[in-house]
Amino acid sequence: MKRILYSIAIAAMALTSSSCKKFLDPSPTDFNAPKDFFRNEAEVNAALTGVYDILGKSATYGRYMFFEMDVADDSFIHLSGWTQDLALYNYSPSDTKLTDNWTALYNGINRANMLIENIDKAVMDENKRKIALGEAIFLRAYYHFILTSNWGNVPLKTKSTTSGFEVNYKNSPYKVNYEFIVSEMEKAADMVAPHFTYNYGSRVTKSVVWGILARVNLKMAGAPLRDVSRYAEVVKWAKKVQQAGHVLNPDFKRVFINMSEDKYDTKEVLWEVEFGKRNGTQVEEGAVGVINGIGANEKIGFSYGGKHVTNAFFNSFDADDLRRDWSINNYYYSEAVEGGKIGYAPNQIYNRGDAKWRREYETAAPKFNGTSSINFPILRYSDVLLMLAEAENEINGVTQDAVDAVNEVKRRAHGKLMAGEVVKSVTITNGGAYTKAPTAIFSGGGGGFGAAATVVISGGKISGVYMISGGSGYTSAPTISLVGGEGAGGAVLTPVMSQNATNNYDLTAAEKDSPENFRTAIRKERSLELCFEGLRRFDLVRWGQFYSAMKAYENEIKTTLPSTGGYDHAIKSARNVSEKDTLFAIPAAELNSNGDIIQNKGW
Known part of the structure; x- marks a missing residue:
């Protein structure tokens, strides 16, 4: 979290680190015990940073909670080599990602408990104490909310772990958990x-x-x-x-570009997890735009493009919905063409994926292959x-x-909510005569800019124009000029504009x-x-x-x-799902250490 007291983040991590993998860690031995800590505002803030730190882990919003743990009917994991995984719904309770998420959330709860129990010891401004306490109370409740939503009757933990023998905790009914969560959040609302x-x-x-x-x-x-x-x-x-x-924000795509550019719009994005680099080092574990995003190379910012969309989801957008071609990429990267982008043909749906966060907009350098500085919205x-x-x-x-x-x-x-319109598509009035495709250049349009498209030829003429970007701000239709290419030319292309001015x-x-x-x-x-x-x-x-x-x-x-393209793996997650998958399995590691907990039905 770049803005949450980075200057004391190292102290926070020292305070809250632990070598024990159980979710209810025994009292750590590698930092000052609470009786020696929480003396002043700086130490309270350090502890609070440690509570927030959980949000940026790979096991939470760094990756798992928007990738492996959110596979539903709109997308599939496009990593064909995967044969067993949490995301494929054929995992075992020993799955490490499952265990890591559970452990991270309970670690966050334990950190919050320590702060809540000791914050009154600190010599500090009373209003700042109240705000810090409110944030800790809320985060403890929020971590319980994620656990209860995903696992059901999980243990409710309201006191910090003081002994390595504190390992047996019973399942708490989700009704009790939710009532606690609501009560604590309502309390926090008056404090933050x-x-x-x-x-x-x-x-x-x-x-x-x-x-x-x-x-x-x-x-x-x-x-x-x-x-x-x-x-x-x-x-x-x-x-x-x-x-x-x-x-x-008037511009849907700008919401996500801001997250890549380290810009903030708190009127639209109320709460986001921040990831970033400092002194050339990644300081949080974010993989936003790396595991998902548009598959890319190191020059643009490496991305696996690991989540692709289904045909039905793509077609659920109407043709004028500007979210479709931002949330789902309508182009791919290629070093073979000027501009580096090639538009997809209309029938290339399964090639497209989760593209809300695009590394081409990432401003923090250097761009690492495994992590990014792109923020994630909660x-x-x-x-x-x-x-x-x-x-x-x-x-x-x-x-x-x-x-x-x-x-x-x-x-x-x-x-x-935006000024002007966008280029929705291009109509081919005359395909002309070409042996090599020209480049389409959009100009004019009353101050609009940014429209781009890929021209495709077939049978000696232009057969398709695939949009890369509709641009923005056009108050009239731009002119399309064809540059380069080979052949007699003569094609006439006409832009089809969105209907923002006439349709509501x-x-x-x-x-x-x-x-x-x-x-x-x-x-x-x-x-x-x-x-x-x-x-x-x-x-x-x-x-x-x-x-x-x-x-x-x-x-x-x-x-x-498609019969070609190697997308047979697209069906794996849906085929493996059963009724029990409305809840995740309680991790085997927890069952082994906690003698009082009961596994979820079906596992």
């Missing part, structure tokens, strides 16, 4: 600072707590608890965020708007507040004519807006749709998978 206190988004603020309280209550209203009284709480907390002055304002709409619909049906919230997200998605892209009458149809529209909008952000599996599980959605995805892949 407002969002405008900081010019960066990695710190827990009131808006963060309110937004996550909406998420927790939405989960409680869904499976498995199904406490529908919680929908009112979702509306309450989401509206507090709404009233705090948050707004959407909570965005668009998510809050959609949670508000979902809960409002479940309580009161299709209200104007709910419709307005969804339309706000849809309008941004279609460029309605709001919910249709059919989408809001009943609570059932509106519910379907909201769920679709969540999938389009929040894809690849670690929330799709979470949503499907709480809606009670995870297993059925994965089996539908399996059937869809069987009928749409």
